[in-house]
Amino acid sequence: MPERETIYEVLQKRGVTRRDFLKMTILLTGALGLEYSQVERVRVALETKPRVPVIWLEFQDCAGCTESISRSQNPTLTSLVLNDLTIEYHETLMAAAGFQAEGAKEAAMEQYYGEYVLVVEGSIPQGAGGVYCTVGGRTALDILRETAEGAFAVIAVGNCASFGGLPKASPNPTDAVGVMELVTDKPVINIPGCPAIPEAMTNTIAHIIALGSIPELDYLKRPMAFYSHTIHDRCLRRGFYEAGLFADSFGDEGYRKGYCLYKLGCKGPTTYNACSSLKWNGGTSFPVESGHPCLGCSEPNFWDNGGFYQGQSAPLQRPEVSVVGIAAGAGVVLGAGAAALNASAKKKAREQAKAASHQKEEEKEE
Amino acid sequence: MATMSVTEQALNTYVRETGGWIASQLEACTRCGMCAEACHFYVATGNPEYTPIWKVELVRRAYEQRFTLIGKIKQALGFEKPVTDEDLRHWAELDYYACTMCNRCSMVCPMGIQLADLIHEARAGLFEAGLIPSDLKAALDKQIEEGSPLGADDETFDDRLEWIEDDWDVEFPMDKEGADVLLVFSSIEIMKFPDNLAAIAKILDAGGVNWTLSKEGREVTNFGLYAGSDELEMLIADRVIRAAKRLGVKRVVVSECGHAYDALRFRAANLRGEKLPFEVVHITQVIGELVESGRIKLKAGAFENGKVTFHDACKIQRRGGDFEQPREVLKILAGDRFVEMTPNREEAWCCGGGGGVIAIQDADEVRRAAFTIKIDQINAAGATTVAMTCSNCRLQFLDCVDHFNLNWNVTGLAQMVADALVEEG
Amino acid sequence: MNPSDLMRLARGPLFYFALLFFIAGMLYRLTRVVGFGWKKDLTKPKKSKIAGSLLAFVKSVIIWPFIPRVEGSLKRNLVAYFAGGLFHLALFLVVFLGAAHMLVWKSLLGFGWPTLPLPVVDWLAAAGIVALLVLFINRLVNPVLRTISHAAEYLNLLFVFLPMLTGFFLTHHLLLPYEAMFALHVLSVDWLLIWIPLSRISHFVFYFFSKAIYGAEFARRGAQP
Numbered sequence A: 001m002p003e004r005e006t007i008y009e010v011l012q013k014r015g016v017t018r019r020d021f022l023k024m025t026i027l028l029t030g031a032l033g034l035e036y037s038q039v040e041r042v043r044v045a046l047e048t049k050p051r052v053p054v055i056w057l058e059f060q061d062c063a064g065c066t067e068s069i070s071r072s073q074n075p076t077l078t079s080l081v082l083n084d085l086t087i088e089y090h091e092t093l094m095a096a097a098g099f100q101a102e103g104a105k106e107a108a109m110e111q112y113y114g115e116y117v118l119v120v121e122g123s124i125p126q127g128a129g130g131v132y133c134t135v136g137g138r139t140a141l142d143i144l145r146e147t148a149e150g151a152f153a154v155i156a157v158g159n160c161a162s163f164g165g166l167p168k169a170s171p172n173p174t175d176a177v178g179v180m181e182l183v184t185d186k187p188v189i190n191i192p193g194c195p196a197i198p199e200a201m202t203n204t205i206a207h208i209i210a211l212g213s214i215p216e217l218d219y220l221k222r223p224m225a226f227y228s229h230t231i232h233d234r235c236l237r238r239g240f241y242e243a244g245l246f247a248d249s250f251g252d253e254g255y256r257k258g259y260c261l262y263k264l265g266c267k268g269p270t271t272y273n274a275c276s277s278l279k280w281n282g283g284t285s286f287p288v289e290s291g292h293p294c295l296g297c298s299e300p301n302f303w304d305n306g307g308f309y310q311g312q313s314a315p316l317q318r319p320e321v322s323v324v325g326i327a328a329g330a331g332v333v334l335g336a337g338a339a340a341l342n343a344s345a346k347k348k349a350r351e352q353a354k355a356a357s358h359q360k361e362e363e364k365e366e
Numbered sequence B: 001m002a003t004m005s006v007t008e009q010a011l012n013t014y015v016r017e018t019g020g021w022i023a024s025q026l027e028a029c030t031r032c033g034m035c036a037e038a039c040h041f042y043v044a045t046g047n048p049e050y051t052p053i054w055k056v057e058l059v060r061r062a063y064e065q066r067f068t069l070i071g072k073i074k075q076a077l078g079f080e081k082p083v084t085d086e087d088l089r090h091w092a093e094l095d096y097y098a099c100t101m102c103n104r105c106s107m108v109c110p111m112g113i114q115l116a117d118l119i120h121e122a123r124a125g126l127f128e129a130g131l132i133p134s135d136l137k138a139a140l141d142k143q144i145e146e147g148s149p150l151g152a153d154d155e156t157f158d159d160r161l162e163w164i165e166d167d168w169d170v171e172f173p174m175d176k177e178g179a180d181v182l183l184v185f186s187s188i189e190i191m192k193f194p195d196n197l198a199a200i201a202k203i204l205d206a207g208g209v210n211w212t213l214s215k216e217g218r219e220v221t222n223f224g225l226y227a228g229s230d231e232l233e234m235l236i237a238d239r240v241i242r243a244a245k246r247l248g249v250k251r252v253v254v255s256e257c258g259h260a261y262d263a264l265r266f267r268a269a270n271l272r273g274e275k276l277p278f279e280v281v282h283i284t285q286v287i288g289e290l291v292e293s294g295r296i297k298l299k300a301g302a303f304e305n306g307k308v309t310f311h312d313a314c315k316i317q318r319r320g321g322d323f324e325q326p327r328e329v330l331k332i333l334a335g336d337r338f339v340e341m342t343p344n345r346e347e348a349w350c351c352g353g354g355g356g357v358i359a360i361q362d363a364d365e366v367r368r369a370a371f372t373i374k375i376d377q378i379n380a381a382g383a384t385t386v387a388m389t390c391s392n393c394r395l396q397f398l399d400c401v402d403h404f405n406l407n408w409n410v411t412g413l414a415q416m417v418a419d420a421l422v423e424e425g
Numbered sequence C: 001m002n003p004s005d006l007m008r009l010a011r012g013p014l015f016y017f018a019l020l021f022f023i024a025g026m027l028y029r030l031t032r033v034v035g036f037g038w039k040k041d042l043t044k045p046k047k048s049k050i051a052g053s054l055l056a057f058v059k060s061v062i063i064w065p066f067i068p069r070v071e072g073s074l075k076r077n078l079v080a081y082f083a084g085g086l087f088h089l090a091l092f093l094v095v096f097l098g099a100a101h102m103l104v105w106k107s108l109l110g111f112g113w114p115t116l117p118l119p120v121v122d123w124l125a126a127a128g129i130v131a132l133l134v135l136f137i138n139r140l141v142n143p144v145l146r147t148i149s150h151a152a153e154y155l156n157l158l159f160v161f162l163p164m165l166t167g168f169f170l171t172h173h174l175l176l177p178y179e180a181m182f183a184l185h186v187l188s189v190d191w192l193l194i195w196i197p198l199s200r201i202s203h204f205v206f207y208f209f210s211k212a213i214y215g216a217e218f219a220r221r222g223a224q225p
């Protein structure tokens, strides 16, 4: 096996100067959320760690996360992740296709067994043996199982890969699940969102390939760096929320004044994501800022957590009038039954009392 | 059939008597305990067991354990204790000794629960179980057998009336055909306040009322009500009702007795299950009508000794509605020397002697303790004369005035009115 | 099961079930009580019983909310008056005029209404919690309340306390992550909905019976309720 190139060496070959490399190191350190004192650590890592490839698989998805990552606004990171080092196989982005592409993937999997990073976009259907999603005649289930086996870690991007997303929405006809339901023997990192925030994806990938470690995760395996606060925590409309100033409908006075969108169904309070701090399109805006309530797209059961415009606190199901009627009817019927039982108890008591007083009278007469 | 145990008899009563009226009120209680502060027995003694709703506890337990699913579950799990004979004896003391059925508590209860009626219900079970206090029982038996709890049997009654007629110079028409009004006395008046009998006779005569007494229905006192026995209550009330029907009167006037008025005016028709063919009114109302219509004239300012106040009797005022007539009369008689106690009218404190309590010797201590509230009230009002329209209250007042060595003048309203009648020439 | 799943369970099927149980349970209880039968009153009332009942309601709601004003009874029941009154007031305002709660009603009823500013709701909630604690302590130390209380009375307090406490923690992001607290909050409400028909908390229904009886009874006897 040939001596493998380090990341620095790869960059050098592409004409990156030492000066540019050091700059990149500093930027990367910042992007990874590390302190300035860690620059040295990052530099050493980039200089000594062999480059590892990323294999990007798509299953039941819309390629929205791919769209998203391709619009990452951090040039250094984007080019680092997308162009310079890593992505060995990506059905949507790579030029190669067909058996050639599959061949490259298999070669990478073999060469970098135990080291490559697997990124999954889209959910995996389990129903009917997995036939609802096949690539080259093989089911997504199969492909995932095989590819994950040699991976160092699996990154699930988007809500579908993380939690099942839209395909899993009730009634979940394909029995779709997220990656973590299937891959349990190695680190899985979820970067949910619909789509995921590009910086969240690039940074996480960069973290793993640069530092060779898994970033700190929350209980849903989401990187703390991006998912430790809710939208609501850092929302620019928060002041209005606290003051009880709400938009009651789209376009009303409160809406025009920029009031809180809670009553329009904003899911910000229960949604962990970095939209309200990183924002989108290079920090231009994010949904709540541009006037739409947060949909809660980075949370499990995104599609089944109540209507988009229904209050975040509202119950998920509203009993139909007929169901309420049945419950009420059942209550009345049972109550009437109890009343009948009670009436017979009363009757019995009355008879007993009568018998007792008869007896008393008889005794008296004797 | 095997005889029922004491407990079963009591519970049996609760079971058969529980209707929606009782059930809904039992269900409404939030157990906030506020009713305690309305009850003179609790306030005077501080004994938490005198909390009105606690006196209903047996009824509640019977209700929950016999009628409700959750009560049965609670009982199975041991959260609800079954009622024992011991419990019954304990509650017999609470319910007979320490409740005058004054219903003051219902006014303080945030839910407005008619606690006096529920306690009456509690007594009903205790009565069936034979746990009525012995002196109350003796009086009750006497009333059933001789017609009067205080021993005014036929002979005594005649003797007393004759004596009063002679001494007070009045006449008591007996079973007079064609009378409009049947007047019925309480045994307390007959035996202890003969002047009251005379006073009422004078008032009715002065007002030109066509009235009569009746031998059969001479007494309206109702120990059946005190005891908690609907059956006996009806039996006793029936004597008056029969007499009234036979005489064909339009009106039955109950003299100065509160519980008798309650039994006849507000309960009898419901117990019998039929409307009464005559009107039942209290003498207070009659006096009010006569004064207002000018059929009797009172000497203004007839009352001269210090200040007079009026004691609202539970069954005639709070539970009978005759608040204003006595006050109008007292204003005529005493002018601004008529003073009110606070609180008064609906909110008035009970004297502590009603509900049969005064007939129970073992209850003397609590009964007198309860009266201390009245002492403070009357002293605060600065009155030395107390007028009232209930002989039972009057008996309690007299007993306590004596016991506490008070320097008060206790009197009945009718008597004050009779004394102030202006003869028209 | 993670907080998110728990939240879904609590807001979804459990709430659905609890709500139906509540409706069925209350109607069961109501029917059972009404089914005991009512005797017709054959005595001649002194005043109109209907007017008396209405007056009883008007007085108890408007003049002094729910707690009758009888000379001396305020002074003698200070804790029950103020802690009890404050508790009910806070509870109703928060449950109906808190924005998050209004959205629940809206999703169930199909229409909404204006709400109170969060700080106001927040203070009310805090006041309600304090009032409930005071009521609890009072029940522990007041001899009357100790005498008449059974285990159920303490459980009632606890089961009402839980939603209030979790709700407060929730808005203040205390102790647990928002969604976990949210799940607990809804769970405690679900349980409360089931508990109410089984307990004396249902007094809010029978209140209408006892108060009507009270008014009718006083009017029948010629007194003012």
Ligand code: SF4
Pocket: A231, A232, A233, A235, A236, A237, A238, A239, A241, A260, A261, A262, A266, A267, A268, A269, A288, A293, A294
């Ligand atoms: S708009 Fe949404 S995220 Fe922003 S403050 Fe309102 S509820 Fe919170």
Ligand code: SF4
Pocket: B038, B039, B040, B041, B051, B052, B055, B098, B099, B100, B101, B102, B103, B104, B105, B106, B115, B116, B119, B350
């Ligand atoms: S009716 Fe009167 S005596 Fe009886 S418990 Fe109530 S306040 Fe006390």
Ligand code: SF4
Pocket: B028, B029, B030, B031, B032, B033, B034, B035, B036, B052, B053, B108, B109, B110, B111, B112, B113, B115
């Ligand atoms: S005041 Fe009324 S609600 Fe409160 S404990 Fe007494 S009876 Fe029950």
